[in-house]
Amino acid sequence: MRKATPARSDLKRELYGQMLRIRRVEERIKAVYHLREMRSPPHLYMGHEAVAVGVCATLRSDDVVFPYYRSHGWYLAKGGDLKAMLAELHGRETGCSRGWGGSMHLIDLRAGVMGTSAIVAGTISHAAGAALTFRMRRQDRVAVVSFGDGAIEEGVFHETLNFAALRKLPLVFVCENNLYATNTHIRDRQAQPEIYRHAERFGFPGLRADGNDVLAVYQHARTAVARARRGEGPSLLEFQTYRILEHCGINEDHELGYRTLAEVRRWQAKGPLQKGKRLASEAEVRRMTAEIDAQIDAAFEYARSSPFPAALLAEGAAR
Amino acid sequence: MKFREAVRDATIQAMDNDPTVFLIGVGIIDPRAVWGTLSGALEKFGADRVVEGPLSENALTGICVGAATFGMRPVLVHHRIDFVMLTMDQLVNHAAKWPAMFGRQQTVPLVVRAVVGRGWGNGPQHTQSHHAVFSHIPGLKAVVPSNPRDAKGLLIAAIEDDEPVIYIEHRWLHEDNAEVPAEYFSTPIGRAAVVRHGRDVTVVAVGPMVSESLKAAQALEQAGLSAEVIDVRTLRPLDSETILASVGKTGRLVVADSDWSPCGIAGEVIARVAETAFDALKARPVRVTWPDTPVPSSETIEAQFYPGAREIQVAATRVCESRADKGVVSSTVKHFEGPF
Numbered sequence: 001m002r003k004a005t006p007a008r009s010d011l012k013r014e015l016y017g018q019m020l021r022i023r024r025v026e027e028r029i030k031a032v033y034h035l036r037e038m039r040s041p042p043h044l045y046m047g048h049e050a051v052a053v054g055v056c057a058t059l060r061s062d063d064v065v066f067p068y069y070r071s072h073g074w075y076l077a078k079g080g081d082l083k084a085m086l087a088e089l090h091g092r093e094t095g096c097s098r099g100w101g102g103s104m105h106l107i108d109l110r111a112g113v114m115g116t117s118a119i120v121a122g123t124i125s126h127a128a129g130a131a132l133t134f135r136m137r138r139q140d141r142v143a144v145v146s147f148g149d150g151a152i153e154e155g156v157f158h159e160t161l162n163f164a165a166l167r168k169l170p171l172v173f174v175c176e177n178n179l180y181a182t183n184t185h186i187r188d189r190q191a192q193p194e195i196y197r198h199a200e201r202f203g204f205p206g207l208r209a210d211g212n213d214v215l216a217v218y219q220h221a222r223t224a225v226a227r228a229r230r231g232e233g234p235s236l237l238e239f240q241t242y243r244i245l246e247h248c249g250i251n252e253d254h255e256l257g258y259r260t261l262a263e264v265r266r267w268q269a270k271g272p273l274q275k276g277k278r279l280a281s282e283a284e285v286r287r288m289t290a291e292i293d294a295q296i297d298a299a300f301e302y303a304r305s306s307p308f309p310a311a312l313l314a315e316g317a318a319r
Numbered sequence: 320m321k322f323r324e325a326v327r328d329a330t331i332q333a334m335d336n337d338p339t340v341f342l343i344g345v346g347i348i349d350p351r352a353v354w355g356t357l358s359g360a361l362e363k364f365g366a367d368r369v370v371e372g373p374l375s376e377n378a379l380t381g382i383c384v385g386a387a388t389f390g391m392r393p394v395l396v397h398h399r400i401d402f403v404m405l406t407m408d409q410l411v412n413h414a415a416k417w418p419a420m421f422g423r424q425q426t427v428p429l430v431v432r433a434v435v436g437r438g439w440g441n442g443p444q445h446t447q448s449h450h451a452v453f454s455h456i457p458g459l460k461a462v463v464p465s466n467p468r469d470a471k472g473l474l475i476a477a478i479e480d481d482e483p484v485i486y487i488e489h490r491w492l493h494e495d496n497a498e499v500p501a502e503y504f505s506t507p508i509g510r511a512a513v514v515r516h517g518r519d520v521t522v523v524a525v526g527p528m529v530s531e532s533l534k535a536a537q538a539l540e541q542a543g544l545s546a547e548v549i550d551v552r553t554l555r556p557l558d559s560e561t562i563l564a565s566v567g568k569t570g571r572l573v574v575a576d577s578d579w580s581p582c583g584i585a586g587e588v589i590a591r592v593a594e595t596a597f598d599a600l601k602a603r604p605v606r607v608t609w610p611d612t613p614v615p616s617s618e619t620i621e622a623q624f625y626p627g628a629r630e631i632q633v634a635a636t637r638v639c640e641s642r643a644d645k646g647v648v649s650s651t652v653k654h655f656e657g658p659f
Contacts, residue, residue, distance in 0.1 A: 066385075095422070096421075096422075097420060097421045097422045097424075098421075098422025098423070099422070100419055100420055100421065100422050101420050101421055101422070105420050105421060107421045107424065107425075109424060109425070114385075114388070115388070115417060115420065115421045115425065117412070117413060119408060119412045119413070122381075122408070122409075122412065122413055123381075123385075124378075124381070125377070125378040125379075125380070125381025125382050125384070125385065125409065126381050126382075126384055126385030126388070126413070127385060128378070128381070128382045128385060129381065129382040129383060129384060129385020129386035129387070129388075129389070129391075130385045130386070130388075130389055131385075132370075132382060132385075132386055133385070133386045133389040133390075133391050136341070136367055136368075136391070155377065156375075156377050156378050156381065156408075156409075159373070159375030159377060159378030159379075160375075160378045160381070160382075162373055162375065163372070163373060163375060163378055163379075163382065166373065
């Protein structure tokens with residue numbers, strides 16, 4: 001089950017390729033969403049790619065991730081099946097949740113992508129349950145949970161930090177701080193917006209880093225995952241990043257006035273793909289793009305030609 | 320065997336049988352061991368399988384959901400069902416949704432054991448039953464044992480079940496004594512029990528109202544009325560078949576629930592009968608439920624709060640249009656006497 005550590009240049013190319021793949025998948029979703037074939041609210045990951053990619057690159061295939069509703073990136077970075085994801089967005093029987101979940105409820109158990117929740121902070125405690133199970137079974141697997149900056153305002157975040165610290169669980173908390181909970185800035189929501197410092201109170205490491213720098217994410221995640229695997233307990237990683245599009249949907253939203261176009265463009269200029277430009281050569285990017293686009297074509301074709309689920313209830317079930 | 324000993328028996332045997340079963344909850348390593356219902360578990364199975372939880376009920380529930388999706392069978396214990404209200408996000412939005420929401424790729428074999436703390440002036444926040452709250456949600460099951468045998472059998476069935484089950488345990492019944500098989504056995508979830516056969520009126524009872532209904536039935540018999548008493552045992556899925564068969568025979572229905580009326584189990588039972596067997600009814604059904612107010616603490620008003628055998632007898636008599644409501648009985652259950 002162990003993932004071999006690739007050579008340095010291979011790793012860089014791999015990280016860039018993964019980010020590129022997530023971005024191209026979502027660009028395609030964005031491009032064809034108006035056709036109304038995907039009738040499920042997409043919370044696009046655009047702008048966050050370095051976080052999921054950097055973290056998942058440090059994990060073994062038998063480690064697990066618990067993403068939140070902005071989960072497309074995590075699902076793909078951990079090795080989730082692209083065809084099943086797109087089929088799910090199309091509401092098809094072949095979808096990863098057989099048409100019951102939609103964009104907000106992706107899952108790929110084979111890849112270690114655990115079910116995601118549309119309730120903010122919903123799966124933080126699930127990850128602790130997985131980590132507790134690994135501990136009980138004397139397995140050296142690690143659970144990673146990701147969530148936005150809004151989730152830390154929920155009580156269950158603090159409850160779970162305490163429990164994980166108390167039991168020294170093999171768990172890594174990954175906060176993707178994109179500054180906004182839907183359209184409300186963190187300064188209007190949090191008295192103490194240094195999220196990573198919540199770990200201090202429970203006596204485990206917390207740090208803040210540039211979440212658009214995939215190599216930085218990778219390095220910090222590697223340290224945290226290794227610590228968890230050694231049985232030394234959890235870590236809290238706060239990655240600063242930025243959501244390029246609206247909270248939910250395919251559009252830009254600066255015209256709402258809660259953030260300026262200048263702010264969006266400023267963050268875009270230092271986005272994960274821009275920052276990671278030197279991780280792969282132009283020729284490599286061209287080759288990867290062609291490969292990725294072929295995969296996307298095939299996955300859309302698969303999704304669109306898949307059947308819809310037929311019956312709501314099993315035969316004979318009570319209505 | 321006492322009711323509380325039957326709960327303990329089921330727990331220990333289930334943990335012996337299946338290494339994936341573990342206990343978790345606030346205060347479960349307390350030397351009092353949840354009124355003795357977990358006595359010896361910590362000593363026998365150790366802190367790895369008797370997991371003390373911080374006062375973080377919602378997180379503990381999510382931790383159980385997470386563990387359950389990895390094949391564990393957690394039993395989450397609450398000293399009061401009122402505390403389960405802190406966990407509604409994980410129970411309703413997560414545990415109940417997880418199997419369906421991901422196309423039935425995972426199961427959530429979770430048991431929430433929740434104690435109703437009636438007695439000794441426990442007041443509005445320590446005595447609620449919430450039978451109906453948990454019976455409304457697709458993806459949850461709810462059971463309410465009324466006697467020591469079912470306390471054991473239903474708990475084992477709940478632990479064996481692959482879906483989340485709320486096990487509602489009335490502390491009021493903890494000291495009740497009855498014969499309970501020593502071996503490992505389960506009482507099927509979703510099946511009511513006819514605990515007394517009768518001809519004239521069907522009394523459908525929930526939890527502590529079962530023994531009250533049996534007392535009422537005795538008094539009714541002296542007045543020449545033959546009551547059939549059904550212990551629902553499972554609130555969800557509700558066993559309509561047993562209830563409908565009985566009402567089909569008697570044509571009269573009283574439902575006795577130790578919970579509030581609005582949107583409740585008693586109303587649900589009557590609705591199912593009305594929808595399916597309206598023509599069998601010879602009289603309007605009657606609900607015997609709690610008054611529409613929180614549960615009070617002081618004994619004088621608490622005594623006015625809880626309906627019992629007397630109210631059931633009066634209701635059944637009324638349904639039978641008989642004038643035999645003389646010589647009414649009163650409830651004789653032992654009262655819980657502190658400290659909490």
